[in-house]
Amino acid sequence: xxxxxxxxxxxxxxxxxxxxxxxxxxxxxxxxxxxxxxxxxxxxxxxxxxxxxxxxxxxxxxxxxxxxxxxxxxxxxxxxxxxxxxxxxxxxxxxxxxxxxxxxxxxxxxxxxxxxxxxxxxxxxxxxxxxxxxxxxxxxxxxxxxxxxxxxxxxxxxxxxxxxxxxxxxxxxxxxxxxxxxxxxxxxxxxxxxxxxxxxxxxxxxxxxxxxxxxxxxxxxxxxxxxxxxxxxxxxxxxxxxxxxxxxxxxxxxxxxxxxxxxxxxxxxxxxxxxxxxxxxxxxxxxxxxxxxxxxxxxxxxxxxxxxxxxxxxxxxxxxxxxxxxxxxxx
Amino acid sequence: xxxxxxxxxxxxxxxxxxxxxxxxxxxxxxxxxxxxxxxxxxxxxxxxxxxxxxxxxxxxxxxxxxxxxxxxxxxxxxxxxxxxxxxxxxxxxxxxxxxxxxxxxxxxxxxxxxxxxxxxxxxxxxxxxxxxxxxxxxxxxxxxxxxxxxxxxxxxxxxxxxxxxxxxxxxxxxxxxxxxxxxxxxxxxxxxxxxxxxxxxxxxxxxxxxxxxxxxxxxxxxxxxxxxxxxxxxxxxxxxxxxxxxxxxxxxxxxxxxxxxxxxxxxxxxxxxxxxxxxxxxxxxxxxxxxxxxxxxxxxxxxxxxxxxxxxxxxxxxxxxxxxxxxxxxxxxxxxxxxxxxxxxxxxxxxxxxxxxxxxxxxxxxxxxxxxxxxxxxxxxxxxxxxxxxxxxxxxxxxxxxxxxxxxxxxxxxxxxxxxxxxxxxxxxxxxxxxxxxxxxxxxxxxxxxxxxxxxxxxxxxxxxxxxxxxxxxxxxxxxxxxxxxxxxxxxxxxxxx
Numbered sequence: 001x002x003x004x005x006x007x008x009x010x011x012x013x014x015x016x017x018x019x020x021x022x023x024x025x026x027x028x029x030x031x032x033x034x035x036x037x038x039x040x041x042x043x044x045x046x047x048x049x050x051x052x053x054x055x056x057x058x059x060x061x062x063x064x065x066x067x068x069x070x071x072x073x074x075x076x077x078x079x080x081x082x083x084x085x086x087x088x089x090x091x092x093x094x095x096x097x098x099x100x101x102x103x104x105x106x107x108x109x110x111x112x113x114x115x116x117x118x119x120x121x122x123x124x125x126x127x128x129x130x131x132x133x134x135x136x137x138x139x140x141x142x143x144x145x146x147x148x149x150x151x152x153x154x155x156x157x158x159x160x161x162x163x164x165x166x167x168x169x170x171x172x173x174x175x176x177x178x179x180x181x182x183x184x185x186x187x188x189x190x191x192x193x194x195x196x197x198x199x200x201x202x203x204x205x206x207x208x209x210x211x212x213x214x215x216x217x218x219x220x221x222x223x224x225x226x227x228x229x230x231x232x233x234x235x236x237x238x239x240x241x242x243x244x245x246x247x248x249x250x251x252x253x254x255x256x257x258x259x260x261x262x263x264x265x266x267x268x269x270x271x272x273x274x275x276x277x278x279x280x281x282x283x284x285x286x287x288x289x290x291x292x293x294x295x296x297x298x299x300x301x302x303x304x305x306x307x308x309x310x311x312x313x314x315x316x317x318x319x320x321x322x323x324x325x326x327x328x329x330x331x
Numbered sequence: 332x333x334x335x336x337x338x339x340x341x342x343x344x345x346x347x348x349x350x351x352x353x354x355x356x357x358x359x360x361x362x363x364x365x366x367x368x369x370x371x372x373x374x375x376x377x378x379x380x381x382x383x384x385x386x387x388x389x390x391x392x393x394x395x396x397x398x399x400x401x402x403x404x405x406x407x408x409x410x411x412x413x414x415x416x417x418x419x420x421x422x423x424x425x426x427x428x429x430x431x432x433x434x435x436x437x438x439x440x441x442x443x444x445x446x447x448x449x450x451x452x453x454x455x456x457x458x459x460x461x462x463x464x465x466x467x468x469x470x471x472x473x474x475x476x477x478x479x480x481x482x483x484x485x486x487x488x489x490x491x492x493x494x495x496x497x498x499x500x501x502x503x504x505x506x507x508x509x510x511x512x513x514x515x516x517x518x519x520x521x522x523x524x525x526x527x528x529x530x531x532x533x534x535x536x537x538x539x540x541x542x543x544x545x546x547x548x549x550x551x552x553x554x555x556x557x558x559x560x561x562x563x564x565x566x567x568x569x570x571x572x573x574x575x576x577x578x579x580x581x582x583x584x585x586x587x588x589x590x591x592x593x594x595x596x597x598x599x600x601x602x603x604x605x606x607x608x609x610x611x612x613x614x615x616x617x618x619x620x621x622x623x624x625x626x627x628x629x630x631x632x633x634x635x636x637x638x639x640x641x642x643x644x645x646x647x648x649x650x651x652x653x654x655x656x657x658x659x660x661x662x663x664x665x666x667x668x669x670x671x672x673x674x675x676x677x678x679x680x681x682x683x684x685x686x687x688x689x690x691x692x693x694x695x696x697x698x699x700x701x702x703x704x705x706x707x708x709x710x711x712x713x714x715x716x717x718x719x720x721x722x723x724x725x726x727x728x729x730x731x732x733x734x735x736x737x738x739x740x741x742x743x744x745x746x747x748x749x750x751x752x753x754x755x756x757x758x759x760x761x762x763x764x765x766x767x768x769x770x771x772x773x774x775x776x777x778x779x780x781x782x783x784x785x786x787x788x789x790x791x792x793x794x795x796x797x798x799x800x801x802x803x804x805x806x807x808x809x810x811x812x813x814x815x816x817x818x819x820x821x822x823x824x825x826x827x828x829x
Contacts, residue, residue, distance in 0.1 A: 188446070189445055189446050189448075190444060190445055190446060191438065191439060191443065191444055191445070191446060192444070193446075194427075194431065194435065194446055197424070197426060197427060198424050198427065198435065200426065201424035201425055201426035201427060202422070202423065202424050202425065204422070205422040205423065205424060206424075208422050209422070209435060209436050209439060210436065210439050210440065211439065268424070268425070268426035269426050
């Protein structure tokens with residue numbers, strides 16, 4: 001029990017509970033199944049990307065380029081699909097494949113040139129996004145195929161609320177759930193996943209222990225790209241158009257959610273649970289402000305303050321702890 | 332004698348411009364505890380790297396392990412023959428649990444793609460059982476003590492069928508009690524027929540644990556000696572090739588007025604009722620076991636963790652030391668034990684490290700740093716302390732331990748302190764460099780500084796200090812005048828503490 005307070009995840013969970021209670025007191029609509037389903041659907045995009053970012057952060061790197069990767073992947077996919085047709089499976093597969101390829105390029109550059117990941121991915125964000133702008137001319141794609149729209153509107157659970165309005169759980173969050181399960185298995189039960197933790201914890205030792213650092217890097221950034229490709233499709237499902245500029249610029253929101261969930265920017269530390277909690281907190285703040293009829297301009301202020309408070313509390317605890325044990329270290 | 336486990340003959344290794352090893356013969360018998368000693372640059376680490384297969388020797392030498400002769404010897408051969416190296420940095424993953432750290436390499440080597448957590452714990456438990464230690468398997472390695480981390484590294488080495496464990500400076504960051512515990516583990520390994528090759532430059536420890544000692548100097552094997560035939564001094568002479576004399580400080584007349592006076596100083600949970608005086612030109616030693624409060628006392632005097640009650644006087648005037656700035660203003664300097672993390676910016680050049688504490692004084696009229704003054708100041712200190720550097724712009728981390736310690740000293744002496752607190756001034760430094768550092772410290776005292784020297788090593792405080800305080804459980808329990816007491820008196824006092 002005492003151990004729980006060491007983890008930032010605990011604080012985030014606590015904030016979520018308190019916040020949920022507070023919002024429910026002000027607007028009982030918050031704690032309804034309808035609102036929950038709605039939240040899940042809206043935050044699938046952020047949720048999927050956050051898992052990719054989690055992998056990258058655990059490995060000790062960072063990726064800034066994933067929004068551009070998502071845009072390029074889904075734009076190309078829908079462009080081809082609009083011309084040649086396809087189905088939901090081809091769309092998801094193609095977008096994921098393009099995303100993964102771009103991720104592999106990032107990994108190769110980081111590994112072979114030994115450029116810090118932050119610099120590589122900032123540069124590649126510009127390259128990917130720039131190329132897209134050049135070739136698309138910034139034109140948005142409309143008129144998504146009928147089958148694509150129908151899929152996006154599918155509910156796997158259909159219910160009716162007390163006012164007689166139908167609602168349900170969309171198929172879209174199921175994609176997110178699938179990603180969560182897959183990521184959980186990789187991180188906990190495969191040598192690949194443990195290797196990512198090892199790499200982030202101590203790169204030199206990981207190499208000495210016999211991990212293939214190139215493989216690990218390729219996987220981490222490739223997986224990030226793959227998830228970006230899928231997240232791009234999710235965004236288009238929700239908006240039913242492909243915009244060239246709707247995703248780029250949201251990188252820091254995603255990274256913030258993951259860091260909020262306890263992942264460390266210095267690598268080696270982070271959990272799937274924490275990331276889910278981080279995304280949940282970001283979602284609840286956004287949704288809660290709407291339900292409480294507070295101007296959406298306040299949204300960024302609240303997100304920022306929440307990060308400072310929750311990261312700050314656990315960091316401060318660690319600082320106190322270090323101070324207490326400092327003399328021991330000196331000895 | 333029976334056939335040795337490891338036998339190397341005529342091993343040479345030449346790096347560009349440096350003959351790291353010169354026709355070295357080396358042997359480790361089955362199940363023996365063998366120590367390898369030598370100063371920095373004597374070729375110890377090259378020899379280890381060759382044994383572990385990480386580096387290949389120049390043609391002409393032979394390596395024979397367990398009766399099998401190798402022409403081309405690589406890491407994979409070493410692993411197959413059951414040779415494990417525990418490097419000084421331990422190569423652990425601080426963010427992973429103890430169990431995983433122990434078992435990860437074994438699972439990786441088995442080629443499994445999936446992790447069976449039951450097997451992880453099983454491997455870890457089996458390994459711990461072999462040396463009879465208990466470690467908290469679920470705790471993160473980054474959160475356990477260095478001594479326990481060392482045990483994790485040993486357990487990890489034992490997951491395979493190991494025949495020879497090489498430990499590189501295993502005691503560098505352990506307290507005396509922890510060293511004892513480690514030695515018990517080492518003897519236990521030996522009783523299971525595992526040979527241990529111990530690399531160290533703490534001579535008293537070497538002599539305590541080893542059966543045989545091989546001495547390297549300048550890449551040559553000086554000889555292999557049974558440990559009973561050696562003592563500290565003999566070993567030091569073999570390592571350096573010089574006659575070493577521990578000279579005693581010359582008694583000088585000290586001024587009546589104490590430079591620093593501490594009365595009834597207390598800090599709850601750290602130390603209590605500390606009273607002592609320090610005169611200008613005097614070296615005061617403080618020794619004691621781990622947790623005796625000596626470092627805590629130093630940190631209080633330097634304002635890091637200020638004392639709660641009691642009185643401090645400098646030049647007879649009562650002063651308040653509530654922060655490091657207060658201490659520095661009063662002319663107190665502190666050289667921490669852990670120079671790499673606390674005393675130096677190791678990636679930065681020597682020059683910048685030296686002037687770090689005195690930049691204030693090196694500015695010109697425009698309040699900009701005057702680089703000409705900086706250069707001459709740096710040159711002055713490099714000469715004064717005879718720091719061996721290829722250039723003042725070489726990063727500190729490229730220097731040997733002894734030279735790094737000189738840079739730390741230079742940095743603090745440059746502030747022209749009147750009181751200098753040295754915590755473990757020669758930890759991790761080899762014998763010859765040690766006596767040079769001692770000479771510098773005595774010279775500082777002759778120039779009128781008051782020096783407090785904190786050290787584990789009784790000979791070090793005895794031979795350098797005018798007086799020695801022994802601390803235990805936060806209190807000063809004994810004071811010795813080194814002109815009258817003997818080294819044994821102090822040692823006995825410490826031994827009684829247990």
